[in-house]
Amino acid sequence: MNSAATSKDEILAKSRELVRQSGWSAVSIRSVAAACGVSVGCIYNYVDSKADLVGATVESVWREIFHRQDEPAAFRSTEACVTWVYERLAYGHERYPGFFTLHSLGFMGEEKEGGRRRMDGAWRHILAMLRAVLERDARVRPGAFTEAFTAERFADALFSLMLAAMLRGDFDPAAALEIVRRTLY
Known part of the structure; x- marks a missing residue:
C-alpha cells in the first residue's frame, strides 16, 4: 500500500x-x-476518527448537492430558486439514494452529532439563501409581507415544504411554486 x-x-x-x-x-x-x-x-x-470522517463526508455530500455558485440565474427570483432547490433535491436523491432518509431518521450511532451538525449547517445555508432571494425578488408585490408575516416566516414555510418533499421523495416544485405565486405576486 x-x-x-x-x-x-x-x-x-x-x-x-x-x-x-x-x-x-x-x-x-x-x-x-x-x-x-x-x-x-x-x-x-x-x-480524528470515523465519526469525524463520516461527518466531513456528510458535509461534503450536502455541498455537492447544494453549493452551486455557478448558477446565478437560480437566485434571481423566488420561483427560480424554489425550482433550483427541488432540482438539487432530485439530484441528491438520485446520486445518494437514502441520504435524505438517513438524516430524517437522525444519523447513526457515534456519528450522529457531527452528521446532524453538518446537516443543520447545510439547512441554515439553504434557508438563508431563500430569505435573501425573497428580499431581492422584484416581483414580490408591495404589502405581501407584514409585521406578522415576514419574508423570514415565508422562507421558513417554503423550507418546511421542501423538507417534507425531500422526505417523501417528491421533487416536483409545482405546489410550492403555486404557493409562491398566490402569496407573493
Whole structure:
C-alpha cells in the first residue's frame, strides 16, 4: 500500500464514491484508506476518527448537492430558486439514494452529532439563501409581507415544504411554486 500523502479533498471524494456504491456503512477509515491507496495512518492525518470522517463526508455530500455558485440565474427570483432547490433535491436523491432518509431518521450511532451538525449547517445555508432571494425578488408585490408575516416566516414555510418533499421523495416544485405565486405576486 502506498503511504504517500493524499488530500482531504481526495479522501472526501473517495468517501462520497463509497457512499454511492455501497451506502453509508461502507465509509470507514480502512475502506477510505484502501480507496485512496494510502495507509490508515495517512487518513488519520486528516480526520480524528470515523465519526469525524463520516461527518466531513456528510458535509461534503450536502455541498455537492447544494453549493452551486455557478448558477446565478437560480437566485434571481423566488420561483427560480424554489425550482433550483427541488432540482438539487432530485439530484441528491438520485446520486445518494437514502441520504435524505438517513438524516430524517437522525444519523447513526457515534456519528450522529457531527452528521446532524453538518446537516443543520447545510439547512441554515439553504434557508438563508431563500430569505435573501425573497428580499431581492422584484416581483414580490408591495404589502405581501407584514409585521406578522415576514419574508423570514415565508422562507421558513417554503423550507418546511421542501423538507417534507425531500422526505417523501417528491421533487416536483409545482405546489410550492403555486404557493409562491398566490402569496407573493
